[in-house]
Amino acid sequence: MLMHLLPLYAEAEREGIKVVDYRFKSKRIKGLYSDNVITINAAAVCSKEERICVLAEELGHHHTSFGNILDQADVRNRKQERRARGWAYQRLVPLSTIAQAHHKGVRSRHELAAFLGVTEDFLQQAISYYIDKYGLSAQVGHRTVVFEPLGVLDLFDYTCFVC
Incomplete structure (x- = not known):
């Protein structure tokens, strides 16, 4: 915090x-x-x-x-x-930190707010802001942050199969 x-x-x-x-x-x-x-x-x-x-x-x-x-x-x-x-x-509430929190095992809005050191209300307002800015998801490196429902998807790395 x-x-x-x-x-x-x-x-x-x-x-x-x-x-x-x-x-x-x-x-x-x-x-x-x-x-x-x-x-x-x-x-x-x-x-x-x-x-x-x-x-x-x-x-x-x-x-x-x-x-x-x-x-x-x-x-x-x-x-x-x-x-x-x-x-x-x-x-x-940077998108990269939301992805990092998911990677560290954070699984609920309450846990995410605590991880970020912000109020749950502020977190929800940030998510609404990101929805207005990006739509329902945003790409962060090899991950996709989904805003509704809130979650993070890891993308499959296809480069390891290229010979």
């Missing part, structure tokens, strides 16, 4: 971003990024896994967003929110 948290904090530090905890009045917003400060809502973020997910998304905003995007009624702001979340999904 800490395999993600420490590198994310190190990245924030390298980028000159200060990460602070603050108890927002609302538990609806879990984090905010503005002017090189990531504020994590201490009243809404309870677990280390959730902290990892929020920190990654807010770093995603640093890398992909600009301006005030709080008004999600504006389609431009929703697109920026999606880009930031996509950055976080690719960072914390």
Whole structure:
């Protein structure tokens, strides 16, 4: 689990971003990024896994967003929110790691979320993101990650039969 948290904090530090905890009045917003400060809502973020997910998304905003995007009624702001979340999904739930988890014996969504150090909700959102991006599956080396139902298929290596 800490395999993600420490590198994310190190990245924030390298980028000159200060990460602070603050108890927002609302538990609806879990984090905010503005002017090189990531504020994590201490009243809404309870677990280390959730902290990892929020920190990654807010770093995603640093890398992909600009301006005030709080008004999600504006389609431009929703697109920026999606880009930031996509950055976080690719960072914390890379397809190669899903394939690696399968190879190491991970067989359920719950186990996969624990293996990745993310919440099950974040994992499901990442899978939905990948379905929107790739369709029902994506090729990762000699493996195919299938998103619905979630699983990994090993491809047969035909090269060993070529003489």
